[in-house]
Amino acid sequence: MSADPSARRGIPDATVARLPEYLRALTGFAERGITSVSSEELASAAGVRSAKLRKDLSHLGSYGVRGVGYEVDHLAYQISRELGLTQDWPVAIIGMGNLGHALAAYSGFATRGFRVVALLDQDSALLGQQIAGITVQPMHALPSLVADQGLAIGVIATPAASAQHVCDQLVAVGVRSILNFAPCVLAVPDDVDVRKVDLSTELQILAFHEQRRALAAEGALDPVAEAVGR
Amino acid sequence: MSADPSARRGIPDATVARLPEYLRALTGFAERGITSVSSEELASAAGVRSAKLRKDLSHLGSYGVRGVGYEVDHLAYQISRELGLTQDWPVAIIGMGNLGHALAAYSGFATRGFRVVALLDQDSALLGQQIAGITVQPMHALPSLVADQGLAIGVIATPAASAQHVCDQLVAVGVRSILNFAPCVLAVPDDVDVRKVDLSTELQILAFHEQRRALAAEGALDPVAEAVGR
DNA sequence: TAGATTGTTAATCGATTAACAATC
DNA sequence: TAGATTGTTAATCGATTAACAATC
Incomplete structure (x- = not known):
């Protein structure tokens, strides 16, 4: 048994899939000389809500400081380590x-x-x-x-x-x-x-939503259902 | 209001994302001259469970025949139409x-x-x-x-x-x-x-699981948690 | 201390699954 | 009719979200 919390409990797949984006956002902050960020700032840069970011990070451990935020370099290192990127x-x-x-x-x-x-x-x-x-x-x-x-x-x-x-x-x-x-x-x-x-799968998913918008413009869809959109 | 059930109720995002794979599998069956498939056969070709396939298809309408299965060409057409692929x-x-x-x-x-x-x-x-x-x-x-x-x-x-x-x-x-x-x-x-x-995101997700396997081999992980895998 | 922000809780939401009634 | 397989139900599971207690 390790001291690392993520080694004991599995990290949700959905969280793992977002870690690379958080890492990229942190790298961007570091390049701009920013050394500390709040969950609100980091979440915004990564395109998610801050509650989701904090929930995700909580699976890795407790790397923030209440009232202050996250140290950019330290959090980037912890995510890199979790993703296995400290080796080649x-x-x-x-x-x-x-x-x-x-x-x-x-x-x-x-x-x-x-x-x-x-x-x-x-x-x-x-x-x-x-x-x-x-x-x-x-x-x-x-x-x-x-x-x-x-x-x-x-x-x-x-x-x-x-x-x-x-x-x-x-x-x-x-x-x-x-x-x-x-x-x-x-x-x-x-x-x-x-x-x-899969490139063509992604295009087909876009086509679905594009068609949906076209049908909505024609009034062929129930406005309530269509408002949900995606 | 349209007669098409999918126009009234939204199709879940998770379902839409799988429709291209079903369509591809159906195209494969058609090319091999197969005109009818069961949900079990189609699901297997698309890499999902048959219950999930039937649930997914039920959002589009009722295009199968109980006791028989799905007509390959007809189902392929219905999925194409739903995805908006009947136009260019x-x-x-x-x-x-x-x-x-x-x-x-x-x-x-x-x-x-x-x-x-x-x-x-x-x-x-x-x-x-x-x-x-x-x-x-x-x-x-x-x-x-x-x-x-x-x-x-x-x-x-x-x-x-x-x-x-x-x-x-x-x-x-x-x-x-x-x-x-x-x-x-x-x-x-x-x-x-x-x-x-995002190519590097995909690689990073693979690296996470690869590292997890390496750590498991070293005995650094709780075997119960690791058995869950991905 | 007062203000700020994290980490966690609990509620909600959506997706998956197995089982089976409906029905060809 | 008997056998097969769909479409649907209900239970389970996992992910998201808002709110807030903990705490720097």
């Missing part, structure tokens, strides 16, 4: 099409806490090519990446048709954290964590 | 860096229901350049895109520093659906719908 996680991107290419160059992946250690592709025509200063390797490089570099996170940027096969290979070598950009559901064992980023 | 939504992508470039070429955006009508950038060096067969235009093309093409959805793929400014310009010309790839919170009026896709 080795990441491999698989699939060097348009999207994989952009991801390899995207600075969001080179942000603190992550390190792109490999770019992989099944297509032998791409092998040896340099993208963003990294040489593209074949899929059979996977086992040594795990053994030698401690590869922990796999990013799948292949077409949907090959995503499950690539996923199986990642799981087989012991990767248990997968970020899936392919538009398909991946089947994995219970101990593997898959998160999905 | 004009989309503009703003910011032609690495990511914007990839998005312009990404087939997910050319999928049924959406049409990329413009690529925009603030950098005059890029203007006139062709990307994926579309000429890059300056930001001041926005008003005419709305007036002439019915532009409805804006995709922001700029750096965080210019995202709010771009967003303000979109809102000013009447765009009320925005997909934001920039790692920042956007301030918008209540009637504007912003969805955010």
Whole structure:
């Protein structure tokens, strides 16, 4: 049993999903030379209500000072530690099409806490090519990446048709954290964590609300129901 | 008041977010020549429990047949209609860096229901350049895109520093659906719908669970709490 | 101390789930 | 009719919110 409260009780998924935004807001305050913030100020910067922020932070521990607020650097450190960003996680991107290419160059992946250690592709025509200063390797490089570099996170940027096969290979070598950009559901064992980023799903959700507004403008919807909107 | 039940009562956000996945699964069945599915089969393909699927579909109406299942084409049409995909939504992508470039070429955006009508950038060096067969235009093309093409959805793929400014310009010309790839919170009026896709947030959430597994392996976590996992 | 703001409580709200009556 | 599967109910679970006691 640890002294860290979050180690004893699980942190709610909804809270974990917001911690990165709080961290980003804190980084913004730090860059502007602000050393202390209230829950009201931080919540506003992160786009949430202050009650929700305080509730979320209470799951990590008690890092504020009543009557004063939160020390920016200290809270940022505590959130970083909770998210596991005080170490660097080795990441491999698989699939060097348009999207994989952009991801390899995207600075969001080179942000603190992550390190792109490999770019992989099944297509032998791409092998040896340099993208963003990294040489593209074949899929059979996977086992040594795990053994030698401690590869922990796999990013799948292949077409949907090959995503499950690539996923199986990642799981087989012991990767248990997968970020899936392919538009398909991946089947994995219970101990593997898959998160999905799906551009067309997001567009379709926007289209739903857009259509709703259009119908409301026509008077086709019940005004009470439509006022709820989203 | 309409005969469509979904027009009277709002569909829960959680349900709307799953409709695209159901639609994709149905498309997969249709491609394999399957004309009828049970809630159990469809749920399995979409990665949810059948009870949740039936509950979700019940918000749209009663499109199944007891003892039989759902007719694939008919249900796909009903979901498409509910999502507003029976028409084409004009989309503009703003910011032609690495990511914007990839998005312009990404087939997910050319999928049924959406049409990329413009690529925009603030950098005059890029203007006139062709990307994926579309000429890059300056930001001041926005008003005419709305007036002439019915532009409805804006995709922001700029750096965080210019995202709010771009967003303000979109809102000013009447765009009320925005997909934001920039790692920042956007301030918008209540009637504007912003969805955010954030690569580094997703990685950070994965890192949290990855660290949790590593700590569990060390025995640093309470086994009961850790068994809950994610 | 007086003022300010946190951390927590309790109420509310929405989402999930299992079970089953309805019905093809 | 008998078997199968939907659509709905009711219970449970988790997340959000407002209010405020604790306390700096």
